[in-house]
Amino acid sequence: MSVERVGVVGSGIMGSGITEVVAKAGFEVVLRSRAQETADATVAKLEKSLARQVEKGKLDEAERDATLDRIRAVSDLGELAECDLVIESVVEDLAVKKKLFDDLDRVCYDGAILATNTSTLPVVALAMETARPDRVCGIHFFNPAPMMTLVEIVRAITTSDEAVAAARAFVEQCGKSPVDAKDQAGFIVNALLFPYLNNAVRMLDTEVATRDDIDTAMKSGCNFPMGPFELLDLVGLDTSLSVIESLYEESKDSHYAPARLLRRMVAAERLGRKTGRGFYDYSKK
Numbered sequence: 685m686s687v688e689r690v691g692v693v694g695s696g697i698m699g700s701g702i703t704e705v706v707a708k709a710g711f712e713v714v715l716r717s718r719a720q721e722t723a724d725a726t727v728a729k730l731e732k733s734l735a736r737q738v739e740k741g742k743l744d745e746a747e748r749d750a751t752l753d754r755i756r757a758v759s760d761l762g763e764l765a766e767c768d769l770v771i772e773s774v775v776e777d778l779a780v781k782k783k784l785f786d787d788l789d790r791v792c793y794d795g796a797i798l799a800t801n802t803s804t805l806p807v808v809a810l811a812m813e814t815a816r817p818d819r820v821c822g823i824h825f826f827n828p829a830p831m832m833t834l835v836e837i838v839r840a841i842t843t844s845d846e847a848v849a850a851a852r853a854f855v856e857q858c859g860k861s862p863v864d865a866k867d868q869a870g871f872i873v874n875a876l877l878f879p880y881l882n883n884a885v886r887m888l889d890t891e892v893a894t895r896d897d898i899d900t901a902m903k904s905g906c907n908f909p910m911g912p913f914e915l916l917d918l919v920g921l922d923t924s925l926s927v928i929e930s931l932y933e934e935s936k937d938s939h940y941a942p943a944r945l946l947r948r949m950v951a952a953e954r955l956g957r958k959t960g961r962g963f964y965d966y967s968k969k
């Protein structure tokens with residue numbers, strides 16, 4: 685199970701970041717979005733970001749050109765047929781991901797590994813949509829993928845040792861640090877992080893303190909690089925709500941019940957940086 689060609693499905697915050705990481709590491713990447721214009725726009729954005737890295741002296745021109753040459757933007761899922769590894773990074777919705785794994789299983793060659801970048805959803809549920817549950821695992825990158833070094837490798841009860849070893853080798857080739865996690869809602873990081881973020885929203889909603897004071901307190905008091913509301917806006921409030929709902933769904937522990945204000949924010953389409961407004965307003969920045 686050696687990986688040379690990698691497919692990335694989904695061109696949102698994470699799909700585009702993963703594409704950059706994987707292409708920079710020297711793999712051929714097929715980036716698939718549902719619309720060709722979105723796939724092309726993602727590559728155009730990446731081109732701009734790489735140009736800025738060249739200007740700052742963080743990347744040389746030859747590396748930039750080689751990275752871009754390795755990326756092919758497509759809309760047809762069939763273009764992933766020859767990929768050795770496909771990393772799915774579409775919306776955090778189990779029904780959408782299940783359908784995608786069913787489609788990927790039909791499109792991708794038998795030996796290919798199918799991985800999900802899900803933050804919390806059960807990997808085994810996706811594995812069982814395929815005829816290769818031994819070759820399905822989680823490869824969970826962190827946001828922003830080009831900066832964050834951690835990747836959680838999630839082993840479903842069906843995942844083979846060979847698939848885990850191949851995923852680990854791939855992650856190391858990407859220059860990232862893998863850790864192993866059981867297929868349990870939230871894996872390691874999100875199981876610890878999201879109850880904290882959810883409690884911060886409850887604290888704001890019950891007027892214990894202001895948004896700014898809570899963010900300041902956690903940065904200055906705990907030395908966290910970002911406050912909870914800055915982090916929620918970076919992650920995306922819709923994705924955050926889905927993560928918390930999954931933790932609650934699995935545990936049925938009321939401690940994990942999503943904060944009411946978080947639901948209201950998502951209903952109002954204040955999803956964070958990606959929509960220009962979340963707990964903070966980014967439209968004027």
Ligand SMILES: NC(=O)c1ccc[n+]([C@@H]2O[C@H](COP(=O)([O-])OP(=O)(O)OC[C@H]3O[C@@H](n4cnc5c(N)ncnc54)[C@H](O)[C@@H]3O)[C@@H](O)[C@H]2O)c1
Pocket residue numbers: 694695696697698699717718773774775776777780801802803804824825826827918919920923958
């Ligand atoms: N945002 C984070 O901080 C973060 C970190 C790690 C993992 N993740 C996970 O990565 C995945 C993607 O999250 P994101 O933050 O990039 O979200 P995003 O909202 O930025 O992008 C979602 C992508 O899914 C696509 N999509 C939406 N509905 C779809 C459908 N019905 N069929 C196919 N594609 C569809 C969108 O077009 C978009 O490309 C999720 O599973 C999320 O849990 C997110």
